[in-house]
Amino acid sequence: xxxxxxxxxxxxxxxxxxxxxxxxxxxxxxxxxxxxxxxxxxxxxxxxxxxxxxxxxxxxxxxxxxxxxxxxxxxxxxxxxxxxxxxxxxxxxxxxxxxxxxxxxxxxxxxxxxxxxxxxxxxxxxxxxxxxxxxxxxxxxxxxxxxxxxxxxxxxxxxxxxxxxxxxxxxxxxxxxxxxxxxxxxxxxxxxxxxxxxxxxxxxxxxxxxx
Amino acid sequence: xxxxxxxxxxxxxxxxxxxxxxxxxxxxxxxxxxxxxxxxxxxxxxxxxxxxxxxxxxxxxxxxxxxxxxxxxxxxxxxxxxxxxxxxxxxxxxxxxxxxxxxxxxxxxxxxxxxxxxxxxxxxxxxxxxxxxxxxxxxxxxxxxxxxxxxxxxxxxxxxxxxxxxxxxxxxxxxxxxxxxxxxxxxxxxxxxxxxxxxxxxxxxxxxxxxxxxxxxxxxxxxxxxxxxxxxxxxxxxxxxxxxxxxxxxxxxxxxxxxxxxxxxxxxxxxxxxxxxxxxxxxxxxxxxxxxxxxxxxxxxxxxxxxxxxxxxxxxxxxxxxxxxxxxxxxxxxxxxxxxxxxxxxxxxxxxxxxxxxxxxxxxxxxxxxxxxxxxxxxxxxxxxxxxxxxxxxxxxxxxxxxxxxxxxxxxxxxxxxxxxxxxxxxxxxxxxxxxxxxxxxxxxxxxxxxxxxxxxxxxxxxxxxxxxxxxxxxxxxxxxxxxxxxxxxxxxxxxxxxxxxxxxxxxxxxxxxxxxxxxxxxxxxxxxxxxxxxxxxxxxxxxxxxxxxxxxxxxxxxxxxxxxxxxxxxxxxxxxxxxxxxxxxxxxxxxxxxxxxxxxxxxxxxxxxxxxxxxxxxxxxxxxxxxxxxxxxxxxxxxxxxxxxxxxxxxx
Numbered sequence: 001x002x003x004x005x006x007x008x009x010x011x012x013x014x015x016x017x018x019x020x021x022x023x024x025x026x027x028x029x030x031x032x033x034x035x036x037x038x039x040x041x042x043x044x045x046x047x048x049x050x051x052x053x054x055x056x057x058x059x060x061x062x063x064x065x066x067x068x069x070x071x072x073x074x075x076x077x078x079x080x081x082x083x084x085x086x087x088x089x090x091x092x093x094x095x096x097x098x099x100x101x102x103x104x105x106x107x108x109x110x111x112x113x114x115x116x117x118x119x120x121x122x123x124x125x126x127x128x129x130x131x132x133x134x135x136x137x138x139x140x141x142x143x144x145x146x147x148x149x150x151x152x153x154x155x156x157x158x159x160x161x162x163x164x165x166x167x168x169x170x171x172x173x174x175x176x177x178x179x180x181x182x183x184x185x186x187x188x189x190x191x192x193x194x195x196x197x198x199x200x201x202x203x204x205x206x207x208x209x210x211x
Numbered sequence: 212x213x214x215x216x217x218x219x220x221x222x223x224x225x226x227x228x229x230x231x232x233x234x235x236x237x238x239x240x241x242x243x244x245x246x247x248x249x250x251x252x253x254x255x256x257x258x259x260x261x262x263x264x265x266x267x268x269x270x271x272x273x274x275x276x277x278x279x280x281x282x283x284x285x286x287x288x289x290x291x292x293x294x295x296x297x298x299x300x301x302x303x304x305x306x307x308x309x310x311x312x313x314x315x316x317x318x319x320x321x322x323x324x325x326x327x328x329x330x331x332x333x334x335x336x337x338x339x340x341x342x343x344x345x346x347x348x349x350x351x352x353x354x355x356x357x358x359x360x361x362x363x364x365x366x367x368x369x370x371x372x373x374x375x376x377x378x379x380x381x382x383x384x385x386x387x388x389x390x391x392x393x394x395x396x397x398x399x400x401x402x403x404x405x406x407x408x409x410x411x412x413x414x415x416x417x418x419x420x421x422x423x424x425x426x427x428x429x430x431x432x433x434x435x436x437x438x439x440x441x442x443x444x445x446x447x448x449x450x451x452x453x454x455x456x457x458x459x460x461x462x463x464x465x466x467x468x469x470x471x472x473x474x475x476x477x478x479x480x481x482x483x484x485x486x487x488x489x490x491x492x493x494x495x496x497x498x499x500x501x502x503x504x505x506x507x508x509x510x511x512x513x514x515x516x517x518x519x520x521x522x523x524x525x526x527x528x529x530x531x532x533x534x535x536x537x538x539x540x541x542x543x544x545x546x547x548x549x550x551x552x553x554x555x556x557x558x559x560x561x562x563x564x565x566x567x568x569x570x571x572x573x574x575x576x577x578x579x580x581x582x583x584x585x586x587x588x589x590x591x592x593x594x595x596x597x598x599x600x601x602x603x604x605x606x607x608x609x610x611x612x613x614x615x616x617x618x619x620x621x622x623x624x625x626x627x628x629x630x631x632x633x634x635x636x637x638x639x640x641x642x643x644x645x646x647x648x649x650x651x652x653x654x655x656x657x658x659x660x661x662x663x664x665x666x667x668x669x670x671x672x673x674x675x676x677x678x679x680x681x682x683x684x685x686x687x688x689x690x691x692x693x694x695x696x697x698x699x700x701x702x703x704x705x706x707x708x709x710x711x712x713x714x715x716x717x718x719x720x721x722x723x724x725x726x727x728x729x730x731x732x733x734x735x736x737x738x739x740x741x742x743x744x745x746x747x748x749x750x751x752x753x754x755x756x757x758x759x760x761x762x763x764x765x766x767x768x769x770x771x772x773x774x775x776x777x778x779x780x781x782x783x784x785x786x787x788x789x790x791x792x793x794x795x796x797x798x799x800x801x802x803x804x805x806x807x808x809x810x811x812x813x814x815x816x817x818x819x820x821x822x823x824x825x826x827x828x829x830x831x832x833x834x835x836x837x838x839x840x841x842x843x844x845x846x847x848x849x850x851x852x853x854x855x856x857x858x859x860x861x862x863x864x
Contacts, residue, residue, distance in 0.1 A: 087845065103856075110863035127859075134852040138845045146844070207842030 003043040007121045010036050010159070011101065014132040017152065018097040019090050021083060023144055027071045030148050033129075034063025037155055041162055055177075059158070062177055067151065074144060088139040096139075100131030113163075122163055130156030215290055215342070218251030218302065223335035225309070226328030237313035240327040244309040244334060248302035251338060255295035255302075259705040286344045286406060292709045293476060294342035296552060297462075297469050300559035301341065303691070304461045305334040307684035308454035311567055314680040315574055316452050326366055326452065333359035333458070340466055346395040346405040353391065353466070357384040360463055363455040364447045376446035379818070383443040387433030391470075394426035410477045415485070420478075424485055427474050428492075435467025437526060438496035441519045442818040445507075448515035449579065453570020456511060460518045461563035465555050468525055472552070475529065476713050481537045489530030490635050494642040497523025499816075501649040502786050505656070505779045506813030509579045510569045513657055514562065517605060520646060521558040525551045527639055528620045531627065536714045540630055545717040546623030546724065548710045553702065554616035557604065557695065561613060564688040565601035568594050571681055572661060575674040581660045581775035583671060586759065588662035590674040595662040597685040602654035604692045607647045610733030612695035615702075617643060622724055652782055660775035665759050667769050697733040700726045776811055783813065791820070 013033040020026050038060035046052045086093065104127030111123065133153030137146055225243035229236025290298075309330065316323050336355035343349035361384070365377035399405045401419050414420045429440070436444040444464070448456045471489075475481065500519030507513040532547030571594040572587060573579055588595040604611035620643060627636035666672040676682075695702055703721035710717045720726070761767045776783075783792055794811040814820060839850075 107859050107863050111859075112862070130855075131852075134848065134855075137848045138852060141845075 003040055004121055006036050006040050006043055007125045007159075010040075010155075011125055011128055014101070014129055014152070015094065015097055017148070018093045018132060018135060021090060023075065023083070023142065026145060026148050027068060027075075030151050031064055031068045033152065033155055034067065035060055037158055038063060040159075044162070058177060062181065063151075066181070071144070071147070085141045085145075086139050087141060093135065093139060096135055097132055100135065101128040104128040104131060122159060126156050126159035126163070128156075129153075129159055132156075212254070212288075212290055214250045214254040214257075215298075215338075218247040218254065219335050219338045221247040221250065222302075222305070222331050222338060225331035225334070226324070227331075229327045230324050236324055237309075237317065237327060240331060241306070241309035241313055244302075244331065245306045247334070247338075248306035251302040252299055254290065255298045256705075258290055258295040259292055259708050287348050288339070288342045289344035290342045292712050293469070293472055296705070296709045297341040297465065297555070298338060300465070300556050300563075301334065301337045301462045304458050304559055304563045304688075305330070305337075307563065307567070307687055308458050311457075311570070311681050311684040312452070312454040314678045315454055315570055321366060321452070326363065326455070329359050329362045330455065330458075333363060333463075337462060337466065341469060344407050346399060346407060349407065350388070350392060350395065354388055356463065356466065357381075357388065360384075360447075360455075360459060363459075364451045366452055366455070367450070370450075372446075373450040376443075376450035380443040380447040383433050383440070387430045390426050390430035390433070394423050394430060397423050397426070407473070408477065409479070412479050415478045415481050424474070427470060428488070431467035431470035432492070433467070434470075435464050435522045435526075436496075436519050437467075437492050437522055438499050438519060439817055441496070441500075442815070442822060444519060445512045445515040445815060446818075448518065448566075449509055449511040453511070453566050453573060456514075457563040457566035457570070460515065460566055461559035464518060464522060465525075465559060468522070468529070468551070468555055471526075471529060472713070475533060475536070475548075481533050483534065483537045486530045486533030486535075486537055487635060489526050489533055490639060491530075493523045493526030493528075493530050494638060495523065496520065496526060497646040498642055498649070499523075499789065501646050501653060502790060503813060503815070505649065505653045505786075506783045506790055506792055508581050508775055508812070510572065510581055510584075510657065510661065511566070511579050513581070513653070514565050514569060517565075517650065517653070518558075518562060520650065521554065521562065521605070524617065524620070524643070524646060525554045525558070527551075527643065528554060528616070528623070531620060531623050531636075531639060532713070534633070534635070535623070535627065538631075540627070541714060541716045542718055542723065543623050543627045543630065544714050545710050545720060546619050546626060548713050548717075549706045549720050549724075550616050550619030550623060552709055553619060553695075553706060554613075556702075557612040557616050557692070560688050560692050560695070561601045561604035561611075564597060564685055564692065565605065567681070567685045567688070568598035568601060571677040571685070572598075572674075574677055574681070576668075576670045578668070578670060581657065583668040584661040585667040585671055585769065585772065586663070586665040587671060587674050591662075591676045593682050594677060594685070595658075597682075597689050598658055598662065600689040600692060602658050604696070606651045606654055608651075609729075610693075610696045610736045612692045612699075615696060615699040615729065617647070618729070619720075619724055649782070652779070656775055656778040659773075659778060663759070664772045665769045667772070667774075697730060697737070699724075699729055789816075791816070 010033055013029050013036065017026060017029045017033070020029060038056050041052055041056045046056075088096070101124070105124045108123040108127060113123065129152060133149050133151075133156055136149030136152055138149075140146055140149060221243050225240045225247065226236075228239045228243075232239065309327075312323075312327065312330070316326055333356060336352050336359055340349065340352035340356055343352055361377055361381050364380055365373060367373045368377075395405070397419055398407075398410075401414060401423075402408075402410070410420075415424070432440040433443075448460055451459060497520050500516050500521075500523055504513050504516035504520065507516060528547050528549075528551030530547070532544045532549075532551060535541065535543030535545075535547055569579075571591065572584065575587070575591060575594075576584060578584070600611070604613040607613040607617040621640065624636040624639040624643070627633050628640075666674075700721055703719070703724075703726055707717070707719050707721075710720070764771075783790055790813050792811055792813045794809070796809045797807040799807060841847075
């Protein structure tokens with residue numbers, strides 16, 4: 001499998017994520033995207049570096065097992081309805097996602113990258129995933145789908161990190177994973193607290209906290 | 212050096228046992244601080260006296276340095292004479308305050324353990340600050356001091372007034388720190404390293420030098436409470452527990468002076484306008500400080516305004532010395548610097564004493580309002596005597612210590628006048644004289660209203676003398692005040708040593724200021740006072756315990772007495788064009804008017820009249836930002852997304 005194929009698949013998951021209307025499906029897609037991302041460094045032929053292999057495997061483990069596990073538990077505990085409940089409709093979301101992807105293709109061309117970086121699809125895919133994550137965060141109401149958006153955002157950052165993976169010290173990459181884990185953890189707490197305080201996980205209720 | 216470090220460590224940990232002990236935590240803390248004071252003052256005296264014995268000027272400065280640091284520093288701490296001089300009041304006052312606090316602040320609702328712990332930290336930071344020889348050590352100790360003081364000011368956090376005072380203090384101290392950070396960065400840029408030390412010739416006249424001076428003036432002025440920057444001082448001093456006020460007013464605000472003294476020591480060729488600026492600022496703080504003190508009814512607020520006044524006196528001395536240094540008159544410079552430095556110590560002693568005495572009054576009556584006191588002298592003779600001693604000293608009257616430091620400044624100004632006809636020296640003399648006279652009026656009011664006459668309230672009638680643990684620290688401070696006042700010669704060699712670090716060719720003080728004659732005069736005055744007292748006692752005979760004389764009217768009510776405000780009224784209304792007193796009075800109508808009331812107070816010129824309205828206006832403008840605070844997390848994320856997009860597009864296009 002060539003890395004470009006995996007990257008294309010990642011971008012496709014972006015679109016599917018935006019268009020899906022089920023919480024369960026969204027979670028599955030995030031998991032799929034996470035595993036795809038974990039495979040990319042191996043497909044790029046970086047598996048010969050031991051630490052990168054370790055990083056890729058741990059990314060797969062965290063994104064493919066730990067996070068869905070936490071998700072399912074949260075889903076079980078908070079008993080929410082299965083719809084995604086968006087602010088922005090699915091068609092509109094798809095259009096916006098397409099716009100973001102196009103914009104990232106244009107932007108990636110002009111970005112002043114480090115000389116010697118191979119011009120791959122990596123940069124546009126990273127930006128597109130970033131925008132998709134933001135789109136999900138901004139346009140979905142449920143706290144759980146917001147966590148999914150956050151994970152997609154992190155995936156975008158991870159893709160960007162792959163660009164420098166050979167020079168990047170392992171510390172930074174494990175940092176990314178840790179960040180992610182903490183993010184899910186914190187969001188989990190937030191979800192539980194929103195539920196116990198407002199008896200629902202709709203983030204709109206948080207507006208009552210403003211002064 | 213090791214003595215000094217041990218003192219800091221002991222001070223920092225002094226409050227720790229008290230956190231775990233059920234009883235006697237205060238005594239343990241006070242004991243630790245006393246030991247720290249003995250060690251530290253020992254170290255300081257060794258620095259101040261050691262070199263005097265081995266000849267001038269001793270260049271060996273005890274330093275602490277670590278082998279290698281990222282910031283490239285050979286020396287972190289240096290216990291030079293300036294540091295030693297400032298260290299003495301820090302440790303003396305903190306030990307006295309700690310003993311005082313054992314009985315004054317023992318109510319469990321006041322978190323006595325927390326207060327003791329932070330008090331110890333504050334003392335350690337202060338002691339560290341004086342000898343900081345590296346910009347970062349200085350700033351860290353400075354910040355530690357500021358934050359510790361904040362926690363002490365907010366001790367009684369259930370009172371709205373206290374919370375306001377603490378916040379205003381925090382905002383001003385952090386503004387000051389920010390300014391100082393800039394100043395030290397500029398210094399480091401000019402020097403090429405972060406070590407603090409002598410600056411090259413010509414730096415002072417350069418634009419960078421000018422900026423550094425102005426930033427130092429602002430940053431240290433905030434801490435010292437020089438007049439337009441004093442906003443936090445009256446509030447914080449009134450709100451803090453009295454032994455903390457005593458430490459804050461006595462030494463914490465002097466750290467601003469320490470900064471300026473350090474700058475004076477580093478700069479070999481200060482421009483003339485530096486000194487003149489300090490003189491103007493000093494005269495302003497001094498006169499306005501005492502004028503606003505006259506209008507206060509709150510005893511501790513009144514004392515706080517007197518701190519501003521005394522900072523003014525110190526700045527006058529410092530400015531005079533600086534003028535002398537830049538015009539090449541070492542005699543004037545030595546007298547001005549010596550006056551300022553001695554006043555730093557003296558003000559620490561007598562203002563500490565006054566705050567402790569005021570705290571004792573507050574402890575007994577439960578109020579800080581002078582109009583609720585009266586006649587306390589009979590119930591609290593020792594507190595009354597301590598307050599009188601402090602008042603006597605702060606007014607600059609012989610034979611107490613306040614007189615000696617002002618004497619140096621007066622002498623310096625006279626010398627300056629004789630050397631070359633400087634108009635400012637006349638200004639210095641006039642403002643010093645005015646300050647002294649107004650201070651006398653103000654303390655006549657404060658002492659008279661609190662301790663003389665008859666009680667104006669129930670609480671004042673029930674007043675009782677404070678326990679011995681509170682009286683003894685006052686006694687120690689009062690004795691030190693008398694000692695310096697009567698034997699200023701003893702301080703001369705120490706002062707000589709400090710002043711020698713501030714400029715070249717400083718002449719010795721003892722002979723120049725005719726200190727032995729002062730001793731003679733002081734002893735004569737004391738003897739006269741004692742003889743007079745004995746004679747009066749003899750006249751009075753056994754009838755010592757009668758009620759206060761009511762001028763023969765008989766059966767007068769306590770309300771018929773002069774109040775604190777009415778005593779000062781002629782002066783306050785005389786100066787109403789600066790003080791702008793606010794009075795509320797109802798018009799009296801008809802033949803049988805109803806009961807009515809009259810109130811007057813003097814609001815702070817900067818805080819209440821300028822800053823408060825300005826900030827209110829600003830807050831109104833900033834309310835527009837509420838439009839963006841929707842409370843929806845999605846919209847906040849949208850802001851992030853838009854910013855990111857904007858940045859990306861900006862970078863590409």
